[in-house]
Amino acid sequence: MLGCFFFIVGLTIGSFLNVCIYRIPKKKSLVSPRSFCPSCNTPVRWYDNIPVFSYLLLRGHCRDCKAHISIRYPLVELLTGYLFVQLYVFAQYRHESPCVFAGYLALCCALIISTFVDLELLIIPNEVTFVGMPLAIVFSVLCPGLHNEPDTLRNFSLTGIVRFDALIASVCGVLVGGGLVFFCSVLGKWVFRKEAMGFGDVKLLGMVGGMVGWKLAVAIFFVAPFFGLFMGIPVLLMKKKHLIPYGPFLSLATLVCIVWQDYFIEIINTYIQLFTVLFTGFHS
Template sequence: MQLPVVFLAGQPFAFGAIVAFVIGAVVGSFLNVCIYRLPNHESVVFPPSHCPNCDYQIRWYDNIPILSYLLLRGRCRKCGEHISLQYPLVELLNGLLTLALFWKFGFGLIFAIFFVYSSTMVVLTFIDLEHQILPDVITLPGILAGFGISFLFPEFGWLSSLIGILAGGGSLLLIAYGYQLLTKKDGMGGGDIKLLAMMGAFFGWKGVLFIIFVASLLGSVIGISVMLAQKKDSNLAIPFGPFLAGASLIFIFFGRRIIYWYLHIGS
């Protein structure tokens, strides 16, 4: 029997790409658990996955990423309650991000580090969109993890990571404090400050500058568009965490190329 072309010995990259996507989608299923439970201060391990409406314990064959949602037509097998589209969306998004990481780095230590990082950004994005919080249980260990990882890469260095932590957290802290002085309102939560400090730990101070600029640009364009579409005023609360997360992922995939292009404009 002839095997599909992607599994031929001459196509290791295609096979690796499939593996990467499947790994990302499977982990995405666990990310959904984190997104649902962490804001409620619940364990992400116990109890097993279940329907929030009827407490039906989800069987393994009903928990296959993306596919199970399609086969069940987006409803619980037992009670028929609608299952949020967020579940397959998170699985698909994480699968595609993992595929993109494999495409850029291949399997290895760098891939593993950014796989965990990007999965974390998915969790934080969806939690912030729904609850407008960024849990300390993720961001604070993330700062320590990023700083610890910096010791593994001499070309990056722990000093750059440390400066990135201070620059990331300090810059948003100053912005938040200045906004509060001018408007007498809280315009930015402490979670954003800790998140950018975490990003500084991973990417250093240069990464922080890039992320702040791109996140602010994205936030301005999308925020203004949403306000115009919904006919809201400037008091509309839009979480900044997703823009920071998106900007940091752009930095991973295109940051150095964009910075090089910018510095050489007109040269």
Template sequence: MLSVFPFYFFAFIFGALVGSFLNVCIYRLPKDESVVFPPSHCPKCDYRIRFYDNIPVVSYLLLGGKCRSCKTHISLQYPAVELINGLLTLFLFIKFGITWSFLFLFLFCSALVVITFIDLEHQIIPDVISLPGIVIGFAASFLLPWLGWKNSLIGILIGGGSLLIVAYGYQFLTKKEGMGGGDIKLLAMMGAFLGWRSVPFIIFVASLVGSIIGITLMVVQKKDSKLAIPFGPFLAISAILYIFFGKEIIWWYLSLAGSSPGG
């Protein structure tokens, strides 16, 4: 265990460092700003953040969650994103090691982190992430034997097509727009990276979790069914669950149903 600890530690630190960049993407992409220029700065006083104030999680704690210059409160979202991406990277490394699977799923999960936080705040899923993600996921299928290009291509078609049908069906029945196009492209990206077999799992789990949370929020906030809840975060959580526990959850569900994959 001690022999692999440095590798685990490096994986977490690497993921957390990338998480710091993801925070820039989360803040700037909805505003159509460059994620490269200008360098990171305080949005309140424009103080340029120095490297020693940009150490993932640690700097936030040392600064007491405030800007060094103007003492403006810094959102807890920043260390949360760094911590989440660090842990995801660590778990991916433990599961896949230094492989193509690790590399592409690291890119995939990092994209999901950005999408989740943007969708929670702005209720949009940027095309600049999902559309290139579809292409990258399909390209990855040629390097990942467990995926394969046919599986990926069908995943794109089923992922995007299934939600497209749901969206049109809802609009036809209610005369209102329900599911946005961003969710459709996001699920197509998920199908590209994880294959068509992941799509039913992701839709089912996301719908289940989303329904439970949605009903809970409506009861707590005493609002009606018109309460708008972004679906992207639930899709993202379900996709991550599929990566790490998909087979186990499916087997567990089938065992409860009294059946098996072969039966």
């Protein structure tokens, strides 16, 4: 029942995300005017604005001018609905608080907007990431559960104040996430003598790091290139384009690392122990 509810909520929010994907890069207001057909400017009637259903009923064409409506609209709606249900199941399974669940939903929305804008325009809008970074830190303080780790290593408290620990964890996440991509982009520019990774990706992983903490940010940084390899190279070969957006791979890696966070954090912790032994000779 609740799964169904979150699917419908996801479809509806997906419909709004479509508006964001279309309007944010054009620096237009998200609330007014109402949705309209971009080719004949006729406002979309309420009964033509029902997620997915209206697209199928109109067979992908505007009711007035018969202009083609991009498949992206129902796709984004379905994807949002699907991800909302999956995150709901995930949160239930892990007994996450509603606050953590809400945080993941918000992050998921930001990733969907970034992904589809990046796919179309090869940019990740500042309106999402630059605003998202401080929001991620504020959200972490409001909802310290985001940075809780169930095993013993993770229960280690720096200050003894849960919210303050979450603040530090979130800021570290922003710095490590953004820093890793920034380092990569500087290195890439130096080696290849051209833009290897955009600054948008720096801010994107910074925002993500603020929500999931530095350990998962590191995991995401290393998982994303695998998706890039498996999906990006065929695209490069087929379309003969020289630039592929990296935001979608970072976003996909983020969802994967959130869902399997115990596994990835375990790996990172193992590396931390390994390096501790290597550099200090100290066995814990």
